[in-house]
Amino acid sequence: MSEKRNIPISLPSTGLEEWEAVKVPIMSGWLTSGPKVREFEVMFAERHKVKHAIAVTSATTALHLALVALDIGPGDEVIVPAFTWVSTANVVLHQGAEVVFCDVDTKTFNLDPAQLSTKITSKTKAIMAVHLFGLCVDMDAIKLAAPGIPIIEDGACAAGAAYKGQPAGGLGIMGCFSFHPRKSVTTGEGGMITTNDDRLAEKLSILRNHGASVSEEQRHHGAQPYILPDFDVCGYNYRMTDLQGALGCVQLGKLDQFIDERAKWAQYYVDELSEIEWLSLPVYSQDFKHGWQSYVTIVDESKSPMSRNEIMQKLLDMGISTRPGTHAVHMLGFYSKKYGLQPTDFPGAQASNNFSMAIPLHNRMTLEDFEYVVETLKSL
Template sequence: MEKRIIPISLPHTGEEEWLATKESIMSGWLTAGPKVREFEQIFAKRHGVKHAMAVTSATTALHLALVALGVKEGDEVIVPAFTWISTANVVLYCGANVVFVDVDRTTFNLDVNDLKSKITPKTKAIIPVHLFGLCADMDAIKKVAGNIPLVEDGACAAGAGYKGNAAGSLGTLGCFSFHPRKSVTTGEGGMVTTNDDALAEHISNLRNHGASISEEQRHHGAKPYILPDFNMLGYNYRMTDLQASVGIVQLKKLDSFIDERETWAKFYDEQLKEINWLRTPLVGTDYKHGWQSYVVYIDESKSPISRNEIMEKLQQMGVSTRPGTHAPHMLHYYAEKYNIKPDDFPGARDCNNYSMSIPLFNKMTEEDYHYVVHCLKSIK
């Protein structure tokens, strides 16, 4: 079989997105304006929530969510020990302390059995992560959390679902990413969702320097000499109409993107099941996977070579791979700050060391998928 070069991911963008951007450029409205508002409305409707607020990234979305909940110095926020570092960083931005909880090796998501022991009177919020597009077990988490606010880190989970409800509608607040490795992209960008009117208003103001009115409101209808009042410390976390114009086009393709990815995820499931050292993703019947990534788990007790050696071999054959993500407690900053050892969170440690993301994106061809399978099966 002829060698191919297959990246880990490529955004599915083209002429429609280019024309949408051109429309915004020609309109003269480049900052947060009517396209942002339209993008928010479409996103909110798709995810079954009253409010969606576009921001600059999932990181700023998470930060705003915690600020709006009043997280401050001395508080604690619970974060899975296997997630992108932003999930933990935003807690420190608020002056609070990160409390890590272990993860389930089979789902890569928060281990509910480890959650109860981590809750204290200082726990201000819990951030369940819907990793790789698979929602966390939110009912089980809610049962343990009680009245503690849940902030969904849905960075990977646009379009995903749990028990018939969309990601972003399952907790107090939801946060999403539109980075190019996500199912839909705006280049960089994020979204905060909620059904709470007061939180929505607070976040909408916070993202715009703390202003009492939006840029669009200020330029349309307000008296020319009136500037907004500022009654809180805010941030400049606004999405632009340029980004939103791309997001509108992308979001209309979201369900077809996920359907296509799910078809090829099932192909991988079937083709790779005979490899006894590789575990394919497990998806329960109550879950609608968003398939941001297809992440397998390598059993090194059965594999002919280590996970890292497998990744190097695949790279030599032209197939890009990545670890699923990292375990923040094993990264130098957090290990030193909290004096944590890798073995303190064995599930996250193993996911860090043995997970492997293989190519799954909407620009892949049938031949690409067959080639990835061929390369994996050739490892002896």
């Protein structure tokens, strides 16, 4: 066994280039949403082959604005996978609509298309298609099961991922991305909404800036900067800062390099860990370009030497951080009480909640780090 190491579950890959980029808005004095945010938006749209990208404060606010833009509110229903981060469901309730949970496939952790059609009613106004851990949903199967229903891509984990050659973000009516430090590229906090719909793009741009008819940058650079804009809608302050935009431009330029590196190490895990009979590794077809935000396994406790949680504690004691993939939202106290749900109501989500285990995969890991993770898992 190698000497004990300290390997975090994730670590952003930032350095001097990011530091130099952030100096630009600091020195210019333009710190709020401005030219660097616009540059980041253009870059993101081009990389993901969409017409529009609208930067916001987080993936959560991106999802919220997507629902607002679709005029979803009281009396409406939105289908949400039962295994996802809680904000995917929270934003539905923030709009006064109702969450309708759908189970997930334990092999992909994504929405199970076979069960989706049973969740659709006359009140269904949208589907939250979560590309969990960087693996896109089977969009063809989702669209076949729910024809005509708007699909909002929760691509929080899926920057740079693709489905049948089409990047995430252009697969549904809108896509929502996260730049949290656990994601492949980061702006600290921050998010992006993508769409090919001109009308929605204009609406989203206005909504994220209090409802103002023109942006701050447009007004300040206009002929009469002292004239305040009109406000025809009640919007939100969901603007990304130029500090974040500058950081995002540098990070986005490294996205494909980051994903390629992660894909190489994901294959290393496959080569080295496949012999562990109690550990199931991620599965996906060649139709998908995985974004590898996380490397999430399943522990088979009928074969494992100890429970999933005991394994996670043992790894932590050995200096290796792990996490459950995410949580089953229907098992969280608020949602189980609100909708009277039992853990067994969504068995795929329940199993994913109880037995998933993300192991370290990020761009600051070394060969020695990966070897140590593999050796330690094998030693169990």
